Amino acid sequence: MLPETPRRPLRRALRACAVLLLAAAATLVPGAAATAAPAQTAAVSSGWNDYSCKPSVRHPRPVVLVHGTFGNSVDNWLGLAPYLVKRGYCVFSLDYGQLPGVPLFHGLGPVAESAKQLDAYVDRVLAATGAAEADLVGHSQGGMMPRYYLKFLGGADKVNALVGIAPSNHGTTLLGLTELLPYFPGVGHLLNEKTPALADQVVGSPFMTRLNEGGDTVPGVRYTVIATRYDQVVTPHRSQFLDGPDVTNVLIQDRCLLDVSEHVAIGLTDRIAFHEVANALDPDRATTVDCLSAVS
Template identity: 75%
Template sequence: MPLRNRRIRPLAALLLSALIALGPGTATAAAESAPRAAAAPDRGWNNWSCKPSAAHPRPVVLVHGTFGNAVDNWLGLAPYLVNRGYCVYSLDYGQLPGVPFFHGLGPVARSAGQLDTFVDRVLAVTGAAKADLVGHSQGGMMPRHYLKFLGGAAEVNALIGIAPSNRGTDLLGLTRLLRYFPGAEEAIGATAPALTDQIAGSPFLTRLNEGGDTVPGVRYTVIATRYDQVVTPYRSQFLNGPGVRNVLLQDLCPLDFSEHVAIATVDRIVFHEVAGALDPANARKTDCASVIG
C-alpha cells in the first residue's frame, strides 16, 4: 500500500469516528429505532389525518441532523409540539445504500430535494398553504438550499435551526488537519458526502451563502449553544439578513449547559423557544423556568 494511502485512511477513520461519536445517533439508538418508528404515530406525529387548526394553521416539518433519523432525533420535541396542537411530521433523508438508521449522509443538495418532495406531500395532505420547518444541525442548514434554489420560499413560512451548520464546522479544529493529508477529504466525501459538504469553506456552503443568507418572505430563527462541540465555532451558526432572529441558549438561561445533541433532543427550554418561534404573536418569554412549561 502506498505511504500516502496509509496516512489518509487513519485520518479519515479518525474524523468519521469523531463525527459519529459526537452526532445524535448511537448504537443503542439504532438498535431501538425500528420499534420506535412503529410507535411514532402513537405519539401523535406523522399522523397523516391531522388537520391544522385555526390557532396553528401550518404543519411543522422536523428535519433531523447528520447520523440522525426521523424518529430518534425527535422523541422529545415532536410530542411536545403535538401536545400544543400542532400537526407534526418528520422525514428520513440523505440515506446511503446498506446503511440503516443513520441518515443525513448523502449529498446535501440531493437531501434538499427529498425535503422538497416531503413538504409537497405534507401540504397536499393537510391542505395548508405553507409549512414551518424545524431542523437540527445539518437539518437546520440543508433547508436553506431548498428555500434558495428549489422554490421552497413559496412553501415555507419559517425555518427554525437548532445548532445548524449554516457555515459548516471546523470540528474543534480537526478539519484543519485535512490539508496535511492529500486525498483525505476526498476519501471521506466518497464515504459520506454530507460530511465534506459541511466542512467550513466547502464548495457547497460557498454557493449556499453567496448573495446573502436569507430569501424574502421566510422568517429565520437560529438557536445555538456556546457548549456546541460539533458545529464550531458556535457563532458560525448565526445568520445575517432581514427576518433573522439569532438566539444564544445561555442568554435565555445561563444555567443551561446543553451541547450539540442535548439542545435538540431533550432540552425543554429550547422546546419552549421553538414553540414561541412558531407562534411569535403568542410567544411567552423563555427562561430557566421554561423547563417546566
C-alpha cells in the same frame, strides 16, 4: 512520510471524531426498532406523522422536522415532536440522505440531493393537510439543508418559517479536524466518496460557498437560529447565526445561564430550546423563556 504535526491539533481532531461517534450513538435509544416500519408506527402512535391531522385555526401550518447528520425521522425527535403535538401542532418528520446499506443513520448523502427529498416531502405534507405553507424545524444539518431548498428549489413559496437548532449554516471546522486534511492526502476524497454530507459541511466547501453567496436568507421566510455556546460540533458556535431581514438569532445561555446543553442535547432533550422553538413557530403568542422552561 507524513509531516510532523503538533500534538494539540491531533488531540483536537481525535476529540472531534469522538464527538461525531457520540452524536451518532445519541440518536439511538434503548429498544429502538431495527427497521423503519416499527419506528414509523411508534411515531404515529405518539401523535406525529399522522397524515389525517388537520391544522387548527390557532396553528394553521404543519411543522416538518428535519433531522441532523447521523439522525433519523424518529430518534432525533423523541423529545421535540411530542412537545409540539401536545401544544396542538400537526407534526411530521422525514428521513433523508440515506446511503445504501446504512440503516438508521441518515443525513449522509449530498446535501443538495437531500434538499430535493425535503422538497418532495413538504409537498406530500401540504397535500395531506390542505395547508398552503409549512414551518420547518431542523437540527444540525437539518437546520441548514432547508436553506438550499428555500433558495434554489422554490421552497420559499411553501414555507413560512425555518427554525434551526445548532445549524451548520456556514460550515464547521469540526474542532480543527479540517485543518489536518492537508497532512493526510486522500482523506478529503474519502469524505466525499463515503459521506458527502460531512464534506459539504466543511467551512469553505463548494456547497457552502454556493449556499451563502449573495446572502443568507430569501424574502418571505422568517428565520430563527437557536445555538449553544457549548457546541462542540458546529464550531465556532456563532457561525450558526444568520444575517438578513426577518432573522432572530438566539444564544440559549442568554435565556438560561445554567443551560449546559451541547450540540446533541440542545436538539434532543433541551426543553428551554423547545420553548424557544414554540415561540418561533407562534411569535404572536410568545412567552418568556428562562430556566423555568426546563420543567414547563
